[in-house]
Structures are given as C-alpha cells and as structure tokens.
Amino acid sequence: MNDPVTALSGVGPKRAETLGKLGIKTVEDLLRHYPMRYEDRRKPVPVGALVNGEAALVRVTVRRIIRAPMASGASRLSRIPMKVICGDESGEMTLLFFNARWMSGVFNEGIEYWVYGTPRRDLAGVSMAHPETEPVPEDAARGVGIVPVYPLTAGISQKYLRGLVRAAIPRAAAAEEIIPDEILNERRLAPVSFALTNIHFPEDEHALSAARLRLIYEEMFLFQVQVFYAKWNRGDGPIGDGSSVEEPSPIGPSPIGSVEDAEKLFPYALTNAQRRAITEIRSDMTGKGPMRRLLQGDVGSGKTAVAEAAAYFAAESGFQTAVMAPTEILAAQHFEEFNKRFKDKGIRVALLTSGLSAAQKRETKEGLQSGEIQIAIGTHALIEPDVVFSNLGLVVTDEQHRFGVRQRLRLREKGEAPDTLVMTATPIPRTQALMIYADLDVSVLDEMPPGRKPVTTRYINSEKRNDAYGFADKLMEKGGQIYVVAPSIGSDTLASALELTEELTARFPRRRVAMLHGRMKGEEKEDIMSSFVAGGTDMLVSTVVIEVGVNVPNATMMIIENAERFGLAGLHQLRGRVGRGAEKSYCVLISDSDNELAVRRCETIARETDGFKIADLDLELRGPGDLFGVRQHGLADFRLADPAKHMDILKLANSDAQALISDDPGLCSPEHAPLRRLVEGNYTIQ
Numbered sequence: 001m002n003d004p005v006t007a008l009s010g011v012g013p014k015r016a017e018t019l020g021k022l023g024i025k026t027v028e029d030l031l032r033h034y035p036m037r038y039e040d041r042r043k044p045v046p047v048g049a050l051v052n053g054e055a056a057l058v059r060v061t062v063r064r065i066i067r068a069p070m071a072s073g074a075s076r077l078s079r080i081p082m083k084v085i086c087g088d089e090s091g092e093m094t095l096l097f098f099n100a101r102w103m104s105g106v107f108n109e110g111i112e113y114w115v116y117g118t119p120r121r122d123l124a125g126v127s128m129a130h131p132e133t134e135p136v137p138e139d140a141a142r143g144v145g146i147v148p149v150y151p152l153t154a155g156i157s158q159k160y161l162r163g164l165v166r167a168a169i170p171r172a173a174a175a176e177e178i179i180p181d182e183i184l185n186e187r188r189l190a191p192v193s194f195a196l197t198n199i200h201f202p203e204d205e206h207a208l209s210a211a212r213l214r215l216i217y218e219e220m221f222l223f224q225v226q227v228f229y230a231k232w233n234r235g236d237g238p239i240g241d242g243s244s245v246e247e248p249s250p251i252g253p254s255p256i257g258s259v260e261d262a263e264k265l266f267p268y269a270l271t272n273a274q275r276r277a278i279t280e281i282r283s284d285m286t287g288k289g290p291m292r293r294l295l296q297g298d299v300g301s302g303k304t305a306v307a308e309a310a311a312y313f314a315a316e317s318g319f320q321t322a323v324m325a326p327t328e329i330l331a332a333q334h335f336e337e338f339n340k341r342f343k344d345k346g347i348r349v350a351l352l353t354s355g356l357s358a359a360q361k362r363e364t365k366e367g368l369q370s371g372e373i374q375i376a377i378g379t380h381a382l383i384e385p386d387v388v389f390s391n392l393g394l395v396v397t398d399e400q401h402r403f404g405v406r407q408r409l410r411l412r413e414k415g416e417a418p419d420t421l422v423m424t425a426t427p428i429p430r431t432q433a434l435m436i437y438a439d440l441d442v443s444v445l446d447e448m449p450p451g452r453k454p455v456t457t458r459y460i461n462s463e464k465r466n467d468a469y470g471f472a473d474k475l476m477e478k479g480g481q482i483y484v485v486a487p488s489i490g491s492d493t494l495a496s497a498l499e500l501t502e503e504l505t506a507r508f509p510r511r512r513v514a515m516l517h518g519r520m521k522g523e524e525k526e527d528i529m530s531s532f533v534a535g536g537t538d539m540l541v542s543t544v545v546i547e548v549g550v551n552v553p554n555a556t557m558m559i560i561e562n563a564e565r566f567g568l569a570g571l572h573q574l575r576g577r578v579g580r581g582a583e584k585s586y587c588v589l590i591s592d593s594d595n596e597l598a599v600r601r602c603e604t605i606a607r608e609t610d611g612f613k614i615a616d617l618d619l620e621l622r623g624p625g626d627l628f629g630v631r632q633h634g635l636a637d638f639r640l641a642d643p644a645k646h647m648d649i650l651k652l653a654n655s656d657a658q659a660l661i662s663d664d665p666g667l668c669s670p671e672h673a674p675l676r677r678l679v680e681g682n683y684t685i686q
Helices: 013-020 027-031 101-105 158-174 181-186 192-198 205-232 259-263 272-285 303-316 328-342 358-370 405-412 430-436 462-477 497-507 522-533 568-575 596-607 611-622 647-663 670-681
Strands: 037-041 056-066 082-088 091-097 112-117 120-122 125-129 132-135 145-149 292-297 320-324 349-352 375-378 392-398 419-424 441-445 456-460 481-485 513-516 539-542 555-560 586-590
Touching: 027 158, 037 112, 056 091, 112 125, 145 158, 158 192, 192 205, 205 647, 205 670, 259 272, 259 303, 272 292, 272 303, 272 419, 272 441, 292 303, 303 320, 303 328, 303 392, 303 419, 303 441, 320 328, 328 349, 328 375, 328 522, 349 358, 392 405, 456 462, 456 596, 462 481, 462 555, 462 586, 497 513, 497 539, 513 522, 522 539, 555 568, 568 586, 568 596, 568 611, 586 596, 596 611
Parallel strands: 091 125, 292 419, 292 441, 320 375, 320 392, 349 375, 392 419, 456 586, 481 539, 481 555, 513 539, 555 586
Antiparallel strands: 037 145, 056 082, 056 112, 082 091, 112 132, 120 125
C-alpha cells in the first residue's frame, strides 16, 4: 500500500508525474482516489431499443470496419471519421471515431464487443461517437457491471485509471485496519479491504452502500480521534508514552481580577452572553492546564470586549498578552480599543505591524522584552524571531481562520504554554462547532449589545436599481459612506468592480469613489481601506475582500450587486460591515436570478438577522463547504463524508472517538498502533 505508484505495471516517471496532479503518489493514494459517480452497465440494451440521448450499454458484433483515409494539415479529409459498423439481432449502428486512425487496430470483424456511449438517432440511422469499448469475455453472462467514474486531469483517461485501480485492488488486502474490532462489530462496518475494493468495483448496490458507509465513518472517526487526541494531549508535538503532556497554566492560581472587576472596565453594561464567556475564560485561566477556547459570535456581538477582559486577567496576574489580527487595519482598530480601555489603568498597550518605522518597532520590541508593555496588538510581525516577550501568558488570534496552524503555533511558542483564545465572527451551528472544534472549549456570544440597531435589508431586481443608488446619494449627502460589492473584477456578463467604479464615478461626480479588489498589492489595499475608514472616501466599490471586523461607524449602506452569486454566510458577513454607528443602516441585495436556491438565499437574508439561524440554513442549502475550517486544523480533507448530510454518522464517530481517547489517551494499545501512526502523522496544535 505504501509502494510508489510506479510499482504498478504501466506507470513510468511521466505517468507518475501526471498522476501526482491528482494527489496519487502511492498505491494507497490510488485506492483512496474515490469515484465521483458510477455508471450502471449491468444490463445491455438491444440496438433497436436505444433511446436518443440516453447513455446505454450494448452488446454488438463488428460487421465491417471503414477506415478513415490518410490526411494531413487542414485537409477536409482529416474530418472524416473511422466507422465501425456493428449490430445485434435487433438492428445495426455505426461507431464513429474522429482523428483516431490508431483505432483501426482495436476492432476485429466478427468479434463481440461491449459498447457504452450516448446514441444518436437520425435519418442516417443509429450512431455513437467515441464510445467506450471492450471485447466481450467468453464466459460473460451479463453486462460489464457498475463502473466507476473518477476525477481526472489532462493526460489521464477513465479507461487507463480504471485499469490501474483494478491492478491495485489485490493490494487492498494489505491495508491496515485503523478502526478497532469492537467498533467495527458494534457499528456493523465492513473491513477496510472490502471497502477499498467495493468503492471502486462493487458487486451490487448493497456492496457499494456498505463500502461508502465504512469509508464515511472512517473519515469522521479519524477526524474526531485527532481532535480529541489534541485535546487530551496538549503538548507541542506527538507524545511518546501515552501519558498526558498537558503543562500547567502559566497563570494558574496567580492573583487575578474578578469578573466584577473586569466589568468595571467598560462604560456600558455587558450582555449576559459576554458575562458568561468572561466567566468561562476566567475559570480556564485559573485552571490546571492552559486555556484553549474558541470564542464565536456574530458581527457586533462584543467579542473584542471579552478579549479585553481576558487581557485584563492576564495583566492583573503579571503576564503579557499578544493579540494577532490578520491585517494592519484590524490591528490598528484593536489597538485603539485596547488602549482606550487600559490607558488609565496603568496597563501599557503597544502596536506592532510591518508598517511602523524602524524606531517604533525597536521601541516596542524592547518594551515587550523588558516587560514594560503588557499588551501587544499586531499582525504577523508578532511572530518574527526577534520579537521576545518577558512573560507571555495569553495569546488571542482574531479571525482565526485567516492564520495557518504554524503561524498560531509560532505565536504560542513565544511563551511557556500560554493560554489561547481564538475568535471568529463566522457563525457555525452550535452542535457542529462543538464537534468540529472538539479540541477547543467553545464560548458563544448569542445576543447583541443593547442599542445596536438592526440593518434594514431589501431584496430587489435591477428595475429598482436606480432607486437604490438614488437613496445611497441621499445618505452620502448627509455624510454617510457606502459599500458597493461586485462578484468579479473584470468584465463579464455580471456586474464587475471595474465597470461599477466607472459607472458610479460618472454617476456621482461630486462623490469620492474608490475601488478595492484582491489583485491589488497588500499596501495598496491597506491604503484604500484606511482612506475609507478615515472618511476620505464616500463610496467604496469592492469585491469580497472587504475585511471582516473592520469598523467604519460612518458606513450606513451596503449594496450587493448580483447577490445570487454569494452564499448565505457570505451575504450575512457583508451586511455586517454596516450598522456599526449611531445612524440607521441599510443593505440592498440586487438580483435578477430566477434560480430557486438563489432566491431563497436572498429572501432569507432580507428576513433573518440571526447569524446562527442563517448558518443553519446555509448548511441545509449548500452543505458545509469550508464552513468547518477543516484545513485550518491541518487534518485530512473529507472526501466522501459531508458533515451536513452525515450528521448522524458524525455523532456516532464523535461518541466512539471520545470513548476511545478517554480509555487510551496516547493510543498506546497494540490494537491502536495503526491509528496512532496515522494520527501522529497529522498531529497539529490549534
């Protein structure tokens, strides 16, 4: 199973390189390259019963071969196909092969062939262009069988890949079983060798169903084992003896402020959800092991205030806090918030980004190393090698999905097992969050601070587009700022950022219109966004690169062109860019699409404001997509499993994995050795 794919007949270096584009490097990779669908070729159809346009299998005898004439260049002769006249008792048909003179040696007159393709019936009779063919074996009692159809790449055909998989199937018997026998029996799951054989060439529907169930469960189970393994073994790498390597919390029983003291930081009343989250965080920070907590909350739910309370607890105990944001704009906004909160409390806050001068960077780094600076807010600049903390006790990552596992780990390595708080504004259905982030404890901010005005949302077609922009002009006249979002950059049939910018610049000559898109360099994007934040731009035309979390209180309207092109979660995130100030705010979705799903998405956003309800509906409408951040965990992608469709299997896998790791945290039992090797190979730290 671990042999390179070149160990199989017919795979040389060039073929291996091409297969590598499909992620196929070993025999196991090949057997794990699952079909995307299947064709039922078990029952042949008589030629006389073929239906125009419906793919079918026929069993025919070759009666005559008409070879294409020799031709070269752009000659009309080059377009004359080779023809194979064949048939059965019910009729005759013609197989057509264009630019394929080499096919003349494939067929022999008088021999029976299985032919699979899409027939065409016209006045000339029945024909199939470039069908799949193979000789009928002497002992063939029925059709070809259930045939897999694979994802391909240029240079690899279905026929070649099927043959390669068939050659590898015998090796499936050597596949290591990672699921313990007890679970296999209890869940009535097929062995891995059976599954890897029948996922490709199943005997029947029952065998295919059993193979799929086994492999879907396996993906879910492996995923859950890995996250529970990480939760039980909170070290910086794989463990060796099965004992937990959980280090003591850096803050632990140190003097720490109370929740009531933290509340006094704020000139407003916290929500019950914020108090609950702060209480959970304080409990973690005074516990035995380092905190590993995910804080998720909708746009405007007050995550920053919770992070400030956590930083306060750390500072009161003599520890430093590092807050990492994905962009300089977000880092600067966090710095302003934290500095406003702590400047009169004797707690020094500093900003560290690549955009600072050399002198500013040097001063901040010296303050962090000496301990004079208690809270550092920054971007990736925080993880540079020359940034040294005196006593780092808390690490906060904002919009955690924007950072890779290694980046978050490098920041944690700046301290001795610091407490970790990761924040996200992407609502995830609660049940799914508890499972997908099983290696983290989860706090949810599920209520909005009082006084925050809901954004009025309207769904219109292009006939009312002028009205929307007329209303936008009135808001700009009052000093408001406008976001306009386009689904693309360049010209096509949809509204594009370039075309919209030209149109709106001409339409509003007295307004300052700017454009922002993902192909711009980082500094240019930062400058344009900074100008909008500072009020130097009236209308910002943008693709979806508008930063999550950027606070522009003066932005009072969001117009989304071709709204059908965005998912529910995306539309909700875009709407969250407005409604952050004292003025009433609006969101307008413009779409002429009559697609049922697109219409439902737009109607849902116009009706619903709760991000968690929207996330549930999004899951129903389009499946999980990247919602679960699987790649951010560094774990294997789901190939067959879909957490939205297979939640019942996920719950079983979750329960089984939790019980397994509770009994054997280090997977040290001999029976668990194959599972342990696989888990350690993918082991990452959240």
